[in-house]
Amino acid sequence: MIRSVRLDDETNELLERAARESGESPSEVIRRAIREVSRKRLPKSSGQSVYERFEHLIGSFDSGKGKAAELRRRRTPASESGRVAAEAIAKKFEKRQRARKKRT
Missing domain, CATH: 1.10.1220 (Arc Repressor Mutant)
Known part of the structure; x- marks a missing residue:
């Protein structure tokens, strides 16, 4: 240039x-x-993306919706995280199925 x-x-x-x-x-x-x-x-850049810099905060605050903050607070071990996620997805799926049945 x-x-x-x-x-x-x-x-x-x-x-x-x-x-x-x-x-x-x-x-x-x-x-x-x-x-x-x-x-x-100039302030030094860490070389990290915005996501990487704030990753530790994701799910830390309870918005009143969903279970992300609750799951984060429990500090679920990695070996259990898949099971916990699957349970949360299954509950959400069942809730949607019940709502659909009520509409028909």
């Missing part, structure tokens, strides 16, 4: 001097300076 930047005489001299002394092009000096300033001033 090409970007034009206007420099005053003093800043341009500093850029030219830094480029000569480092053996880098003026563009590389500018890129390096921007990276250094960014590392110091």
Whole structure:
């Protein structure tokens, strides 16, 4: 990407001097300076997705609907999680079946 930047005489001299002394092009000096300033001033990204950063909160709050918060609070061991999920799905299925029968 090409970007034009206007420099005053003093800043341009500093850029030219830094480029000569480092053996880098003026563009590389500018890129390096921007990276250094960014590392110091910008918040560090963990490299994680939004989901990964908030995964530990999913299901932690009871919305009053469903069983996700309840299941999360119980901290169900991995060996039981499949069984618990299957039971929850079966209950939901049965509830829907009963509701359909009432409508017909």
